Amino acid sequence: MNMTKCYLCEKGVLKVKEVPYAVYGEPIGKFKGEVCEQCGETFFDEETSLEITEATKSKGLFGMGAKTKIGQAGTTLDIRLPKRIIDFLHLEKGKEVTMYPESKRKLVIEL
Numbered sequence: 001m002n003m004t005k006c007y008l009c010e011k012g013v014l015k016v017k018e019v020p021y022a023v024y025g026e027p028i029g030k031f032k033g034e035v036c037e038q039c040g041e042t043f044f045d046e047e048t049s050l051e052i053t054e055a056t057k058s059k060g061l062f063g064m065g066a067k068t069k070i071g072q073a074g075t076t077l078d079i080r081l082p083k084r085i086i087d088f089l090h091l092e093k094g095k096e097v098t099m100y101p102e103s104k105r106k107l108v109i110e111l
């Protein structure tokens with residue numbers, strides 16, 4: 001029997017499991033992965049990674065991250081949101097959101 005050691009912690013033994021996978025909190029399916037009994041890290045082979053990418057694309061969740069530039073409106077600054085983020089989050093003009101810095105490098109906007 002082939003006992004593969006974890007590539008990350010190098011202590012645990014990897015077991016093949018069906019792993020539920022989610023992107024931006026949306027479940028996209030279960031995929032065959034190797035899970036470390038010790039640290040819980042999951043590894044997918046190249047073929048499965050491609051499957052996950054395809055499933056992510058078919059759910060319209062691929063490439064959701066985007067760059068945007070800060071604009072200015074009077075004395076305040078504004079940030080334009082790309083259409084696919086607007087659609088995914090069902091945002092509309094006038095909707096109230098809460099924002100706060102999570103760190104000096106991360107701004108969170110909660111709906």
Ligand SMILES: [Zn+2]
Pocket residue numbers: 006007008009010011012036037038039040041
């Ligand atoms: Zn491990």
